[in-house]
Amino acid sequence: MGLSQADIAHFPVNAQTLEKDTQFTFSCHSGLKCFTECCRLLELALTPYDVLRLRRATGLSSTDFLEKFVIIEHPEGEVFPRLYLTMIDDGRASCVFVSALGCTVYQDRPGACRAYPLGRGASRHNAAGSTEEHYILIQEPHCHGFLEQITQTAEGYCLDQGLSEYNRFNDEVASILQHPQVRRGKILQPEERELFLLFLYDLDRLRIEISGGMIPDMTPITVQKVMSFNDPELLLFAIQRLRERLFD
Ligand code: SF4
Ligand code: SF4
Structure with missing residues (x-):
């Protein structure tokens, strides 16, 4: 193509x-x-x-x-x-x-x-x-x-x-x-827009929210693991999680 x-x-x-x-x-x-x-x-x-x-x-x-x-x-x-x-x-x-x-x-x-x-x-x-x-x-x-x-x-x-x-x-x-789904015309809801900005661009706030239990669907073991991530690792994790939240 x-x-x-x-x-x-x-x-x-x-x-x-x-x-x-x-x-x-x-x-x-x-x-x-x-x-x-x-x-x-x-x-x-x-x-x-x-x-x-x-x-x-x-x-x-x-x-x-x-x-x-x-x-x-x-x-x-x-x-x-x-x-x-x-x-x-x-x-x-x-x-x-x-x-x-x-x-x-x-x-x-x-x-x-x-x-x-x-x-x-x-x-x-x-x-x-x-x-x-x-x-x-x-x-x-x-x-x-x-x-x-x-x-x-x-x-x-x-x-x-x-x-x-x-x-x-x-x-x-x-x-x-x-x-x-974007190509098919997905419309981003306001809360999804906030997630997009949080997960992709504001990693320090994302860390705080994960450690405070404010991000759903995360077991204590996952939270502990994510807290040990450096920034690039956290960004890769956040991209994957955001993709699941927006499209699954
Ligand atoms: S030569 Fe370099 S500094 Fe000059 S305009 Fe091009 S990219 Fe910019
Ligand atoms: S190279 Fe540096 S100074 Fe130039 S536009 Fe990019 S960030 Fe700005």
């Missing part, structure tokens, strides 16, 4: 599809006069794993991170809410984490920042979870990285940028976002 015309219609301007092994020339470094230009005038949607990493970088609890740095929107006609990183009102809508020296959360920057100027999508084909990857290349006029004579491929660039871990979690979340 390839990309549909509807998928292509949603691509950013200046985007083209490419295969994982198609070569292009690109390099990004602080010596370029466009350095950090891509950290302004952008809408940066956050995945659950992005929030996990960013709240670790900032030292905030997930609850405080969401409160301080995230805008939650629920566009009409969409099943799930979307979460965006706050931008500063400095006339250039700069990212809250950009400085003159670059990204202040570089080691934990979101997946979209790592992938740029690429975008990656994954379509799930069946309940077993096999996925097909798609890549796009976005060539924006302000980006001088394309003038650098370093040969890249989509697959190699994503590996270099440490995207494997991000993709692993994003593909798990896709089992919810692209669930067959």
Whole structure:
């Protein structure tokens, strides 16, 4: 199954599809006069794993991170809410984490920042979870990285940028976002919307609610086990539980 015309219609301007092994020339470094230009005038949607990493970088609890740095929107006609990183009102809508020296959360920057100027999508084909990857290349006029004579491929660039871990979690979340019931027009009830935000984005509050017995269908043994999970383990557990709560 390839990309549909509807998928292509949603691509950013200046985007083209490419295969994982198609070569292009690109390099990004602080010596370029466009350095950090891509950290302004952008809408940066956050995945659950992005929030996990960013709240670790900032030292905030997930609850405080969401409160301080995230805008939650629920566009009409969409099943799930979307979460965006706050931008500063400095006339250039700069990212809250950009400085003159670059990204202040570089080691934990979101997946979209790592992938740029690429975008990656994954379509799930069946309940077993096999996925097909798609890549796009976005060539924006302000980006001088394309003038650098370093040969890249989509697959190699994503590996270099440490995207494997991000993709692993994003593909798990896709089992919810692209669930067959969603394709058939599922409507999220208000309490399901709250569960979506709690289970995927607010792991510290989820821990508190699990330990306080506020999450149903959890035996004392499961609660004890979950309390020993680190954040990535808890996120994987939460994705699975949310999928069951929403669709079973
Ligand atoms: S080369 Fe492109 S990606 Fe790198 S800093 Fe410049 S605009 Fe951003
Ligand atoms: S998180 Fe870092 S890399 Fe991403 S837009 Fe903000 S400053 Fe740029």
